[in-house]
Amino acid sequence: MIEIKDINKTFGDKHVLKGISAIFNQGMSNLIIGGSGSGKTTLLKCIVGLHEPEKGEVLYSNQNFTTMDFEERIPIRKEIGMLFQNSALFDSMTVEENIIFPLNLFTAMSKAEKVDRANYCLERVNLKGTNKLFPAELSGGMKKRVGIARAITMQPKYLFCDEPNSGLDPKTSIVIDELIKDITDENNITTVVVTHDMNSVMGIGDNILFLHNGEKWWQGTNNEIAHTDNPELNSFVFASKFMRAAKEKL
Numbered sequence: 234m235i236e237i238k239d240i241n242k243t244f245g246d247k248h249v250l251k252g253i254s255a256i257f258n259q260g261m262s263n264l265i266i267g268g269s270g271s272g273k274t275t276l277l278k279c280i281v282g283l284h285e286p287e288k289g290e291v292l293y294s295n296q297n298f299t300t301m302d303f304e305e306r307i308p309i310r311k312e313i314g315m316l317f318q319n320s321a322l323f324d325s326m327t328v329e330e331n332i333i334f335p336l337n338l339f340t341a342m343s344k345a346e347k348v349d350r351a352n353y354c355l356e357r358v359n360l361k362g363t364n365k366l367f368p369a370e371l372s373g374g375m376k377k378r379v380g381i382a383r384a385i386t387m388q389p390k391y392l393f394c395d396e397p398n399s400g401l402d403p404k405t406s407i408v409i410d411e412l413i414k415d416i417t418d419e420n421n422i423t424t425v426v427v428t429h430d431m432n433s434v435m436g437i438g439d440n441i442l443f444l445h446n447g448e449k450w451w452q453g454t455n456n457e458i459a460h461t462d463n464p465e466l467n468s469f470v471f472a473s474k475f476m477r478a479a480k481e482k483l
Contacts, residue, residue, distance in 0.1 A: 255442050
C-alpha cells in the first residue's frame with residue numbers, strides 16, 4: 234500500500250499540486266486521471282522521488298519515504314518498477330540487455346541467472362525469443378511490453394506506469410492494459426497508472442483518483458465513475474462520443 238498525505242508541489246509561482254491525499258491499495262490497479270495540466274504526472278514523480286514536494290508525506294507500507302535521505306531510500310527504490318511514457322529503452326542495448334540492466338545495478342546474480350530472469354519476463358509479456366533484437370526493430374506495442382518486462386525484472390512490490398498506452402492503437406492498448414492488470418493481480422503488487430485513456434479507466438480502474446486544477450476532485454471505482462454527478466469529472470469522462478454513447482446505455 235502507498236499513502237500520500239497533503240502533497241503540495243510548486244514550480245516558481247505555479248502551485249501544481251494542492252494538498253492531495255489518497256491511498257493506493259495493494260493488489261489493485263490504481264489510476265490517476267485528469268486533463269492536461271491537472272498535475273497527474275507531477276504527482277507520480279513526487280511519489281517515486283523524482284520531485285520533492287514542498288509539503289506532505291509519501292508512505293510506502295507505512296515507511297515515510299519523504300523524510301528519508303538518498304541512502305535510506307535505496308531499499309524502497311529496489312522494490313519499485315517503472316514503465317515510462319516513451320518506454321525509455323536504451324537504443325544501443327538489445328532487448329535482453331535492457332531487461333537485465335536493473336539486475337546489473339542492484340543484484341549480485343550470475344550472468345546465467347540474469348538471462349533466466351530476462352527470459353521469464355519476456356515470456357510473461359509474450360515476447361519470447363526477442364532477446365537479441367534492438368529497440369529500433371520493435372513496434373510501439375512491443376517496446377511497451379519490453380518496458381513492462383524491465384519494470385518487473387526486480388519482482389517489484391510497487392509498479393508505476395506513466396501513460397502506458399500513449400501512441401498505441403486501441404487494440405494494442407487493450408493488450409497493455411490487460412497485461413498490467415494480470416501482473417498486478419498475480420503478484421499482489423501496488424500498481425499506480427497515470428492515464429488519460431478512458432478505455433483503460435473503465436477496463437482496469439479498481440481505484441481511480443481524479444485531479445482537477447491540481448486538486449483531488451474525486452476518488453472511486455470504475456463502476457462508480459459512470460454514475461457520478463461531479464460536473465468536472467463528467468466533462469472529462471464523457472468527452473468522447475464513444476463514452477457518451479456508453480453512458481446513454483447505462
